Amino acid sequence: xxxxxxxxxxxxxxxxxxxxxxxxxxxxxxxxxxxxxxxxxxxxxxxxxxxxxxxxxxxxxxxxxxxxxxxxxxxxxxxxxxxxxxxxxxxxxxxxxxxxxxxxxxxxxxxxxxxxxxxxxxxxxxxxxxxxxxxxxxxxxxxxxxxxxxxxxxxxxxxxxxxxxx
Amino acid sequence: xxxxxxxxxxxxxxxxxxxxxxxxxxxxxxxxxxxxxxxxxxxxxxxxxxxxxxxxxxxxxxxxxxxxxxxxxxxxxxxxxxxxxxxxxxxxxxxxxxxxxxxxxxxxxxxxxxxxxxxxxxxxxxxxxxxxxxxxxxxxxxxxxxxxxxxxxxxxxxxxxxxxxxxxxxxxxxxxxxxxxxxxxxxxxxxxxxxxxxxxxxxxxxxxxxxxxxxxxxxxxxxxxxxxxxxxxxxxxxxxxxxxxxxxxxxxxxxxxxxxxxxxxxxx
Numbered sequence: 001x002x003x004x005x006x007x008x009x010x011x012x013x014x015x016x017x018x019x020x021x022x023x024x025x026x027x028x029x030x031x032x033x034x035x036x037x038x039x040x041x042x043x044x045x046x047x048x049x050x051x052x053x054x055x056x057x058x059x060x061x062x063x064x065x066x067x068x069x070x071x072x073x074x075x076x077x078x079x080x081x082x083x084x085x086x087x088x089x090x091x092x093x094x095x096x097x098x099x100x101x102x103x104x105x106x107x108x109x110x111x112x113x114x115x116x117x118x119x120x121x122x123x124x125x126x127x128x129x130x131x132x133x134x135x136x137x138x139x140x141x142x143x144x145x146x147x148x149x150x151x152x153x154x155x156x157x158x159x160x161x162x163x164x165x166x
Numbered sequence: 167x168x169x170x171x172x173x174x175x176x177x178x179x180x181x182x183x184x185x186x187x188x189x190x191x192x193x194x195x196x197x198x199x200x201x202x203x204x205x206x207x208x209x210x211x212x213x214x215x216x217x218x219x220x221x222x223x224x225x226x227x228x229x230x231x232x233x234x235x236x237x238x239x240x241x242x243x244x245x246x247x248x249x250x251x252x253x254x255x256x257x258x259x260x261x262x263x264x265x266x267x268x269x270x271x272x273x274x275x276x277x278x279x280x281x282x283x284x285x286x287x288x289x290x291x292x293x294x295x296x297x298x299x300x301x302x303x304x305x306x307x308x309x310x311x312x313x314x315x316x317x318x319x320x321x322x323x324x325x326x327x328x329x330x331x332x333x334x335x336x337x338x339x340x341x342x343x344x345x346x347x348x349x350x351x352x353x354x355x356x357x358x359x360x361x362x363x364x365x366x367x368x369x370x371x372x373x374x375x376x377x378x379x380x381x382x383x384x385x386x387x388x389x390x391x392x393x394x395x396x397x398x399x400x401x402x403x404x405x406x407x408x409x410x411x412x413x414x415x416x417x418x419x420x421x422x423x424x425x426x427x428x429x430x431x432x433x434x
Binding site: 053054055056057085086088089090116117135136137138139140141142146160162163164165 | 209212213215216217219220221222223224226227306307309310311312313314316317320321
């Protein structure tokens with residue numbers, strides 16, 4: 001059995017796969033690259049998470065869900081969740097799985113290795129066409145923009161690229 | 167530098183600087199939030215709300231830095247200080263126009279665009295410098311904030327240029343907003359009475375240098391849109407960095423902190 005051979009830290013990480021972004025129900029926070037580190041010592045777990053956008057109102061919900069998921073792991077005695085800003089979260093942290101799940105939800109994933117200031121190519125998550133127009137760079141949440149596909153006539157959202165500006 | 171390695175003088179300078187950064191974002195985000203439902207079109211309502219939410223997040227991040235420096239809980243710092251303890255520039259606390267959100271709001275969109283655009287340019291320049299701050303937690307915060315502010319600056323840049331180059335009426339309103347903002351903008355560009363200590367501790371670059379960068383940038387945009395710079399930006403109504411404010415601030419704070427002041431157990 002795989003589960004038995006996992007240590008406690010790995011079990012906690014595995015449990016975090018079930019914690020979804022409250023605003024994007026198909027994507028786990030793990031796939032969004034929000035988990036920076038999990039430390040475990042004698043059943044006490046410290047989870048360091050990176051907020052996507054600083055003012056994200058979902059952070060309290062994420063904190064609660066992460067705690068609940070980690071506490072449910074057998075052998076875990078206490079859990080602390082800490083939001084940290086180093087390293088800064090960038091959209092390059094989103095996994096391939098995460099990008100696929102974003103598309104399922106109707107959100108175009110951000111391009112990999114984006115350089116801020118350069119043009120940003122977005123393909124429609126429904127039909128793959130690049131014949132799209134930006135309706136509003138700001139969307140229903142801080143991390144998303146609103147677009148329209150001229151090919152399949154679907155409105156859709158795209159996740160804004162966020163790259164390190166060093 | 168970290169919190170432990172700072173001497174007393176550096177620590178005071180650091181706190182003064184962070185109060186300025188936090189209060190600037192805090193009060194302008196509040197003024198922006200009063201536009202909700204009143205912006206020129208629905209896309210702008212969505213965009214402006216996002217920007218204000220981000221900015222409020224930035225303020226909160228700075229208040230947490232102050233909490234780490236022993237200034238008390240972040241929520242208390244934001245909500246329970248007296249107006250004279252605020253360090254924001256006066257320009258940023260000014261009302262959006264006549265009336266209130268609930269009663270005949272007659273807000274000035276040109277003023278909103280100019281104030282936010284000039285501030286966004288300055289904020290960008292300030293963050294560029296803070297990224298190299300000697301106080302590491304501040305440098306890290308600046309790097310994070312910058313990735314979001316990038317989109318704000320882009321947004322206001324478009325509004326500013328397009329309104330100035332559209333109809334005569336728009337241009338006229340924009341020019342009078344520029345005049346008005348100019349009379350206060352010196353207050354945004356100053357680092358206040360602790361300026362010397364702030365710069366000496368390597369927390370941010372020199373005030374005249376940052377001011378010059380802002381002016382160069384604005385001059386360039388002005389020449390693209392065919393308008394002239396009206397001389398040095400002024401501080402006509404007082405220096406917010408010294409705790410001098412208009413009655414607009416007291417009014418805003420009492421509305422904004424009403425819930426928290428009634429019951430501090432309520433989350434922000």
